[in-house]
Amino acid sequence: MxxxxxxxxxxxxxxxxxxxxxxxxxxxxxxxxxxxxxxxxxxxxxxxxxxxxxxxxxxxxxxxxxxxxxxxxxxxxxxxxxDLWMHGNLTWHGGGGTVVNAETVRRAKQVKRLGELGSQLNASKGTDDDG
Known part of the structure; x- marks a missing residue:
């Protein structure tokens, strides 16, 4: 369907x-x-x-x-x-002459966001306890 x-x-x-x-x-x-x-x-x-x-x-x-x-x-x-370079398909030179792949950067940002969300959830669980 x-x-x-x-x-x-x-x-x-x-x-x-x-x-x-x-x-x-x-x-x-x-x-x-x-x-x-x-x-x-x-x-x-x-x-x-x-x-x-x-x-x-x-x-x-x-x-x-x-x-x-x-x-x-x-x-x-x-x-x-x-941030159009983040949504492309070509590589670019990053700091120190490294070649950066947009897909790798997109994945790293997602992992970082998930880690931040996990930290926020853990922090809220610690503050919401009734004792």
Whole structure:
């Protein structure tokens, strides 16, 4: 049995295909790359990070989350999550020259959150005792 709330209708599929075709007609590959470079340079300068690193983060995020391509092309980098590098599929250089994998960082954050929740639960059990 499927959950109807998560099913895509044929009409929604055709609408999405039409929007993608419209974007493709509006921008060719060179224009898309130039747009990514402009957005990366603009946002990188404002955030005081390198434009090349920012462009890599954008490409990494969009490769893993293609549903965000259209919003990005229509509205710019502010349509993407603030921590977009955490949601990508490419590695990056971390401190000390180590190569960092986004999936490893995501897992480490989840483990840390679970540990914090466990600590909170243990602390609340200790304070809620009736004696």
């Amino acid at each position: 499927t959950d109807d709330a998560h099913m895509i209708t044929i009409s929604e599929l055709f609408d999405a295909k039409a929007r993608i075709e419209e974007l493709e007609a509006r921008m060719d590959g060179r224009e898309i790359i130039a747009y990514i470079a402009r957005e990366a340079a603009r946002f990188g300068a404002a955030a005081e990070v390198g434009g090349m690193e920012m462009a890599g983060a954008i490409v990494s995020h969009l490769a893993k989350n293609p549903e965000n391509i259209e919003p990005f092309l229509n509205g710019g980098i502010l349509e993407l999550p603030a």
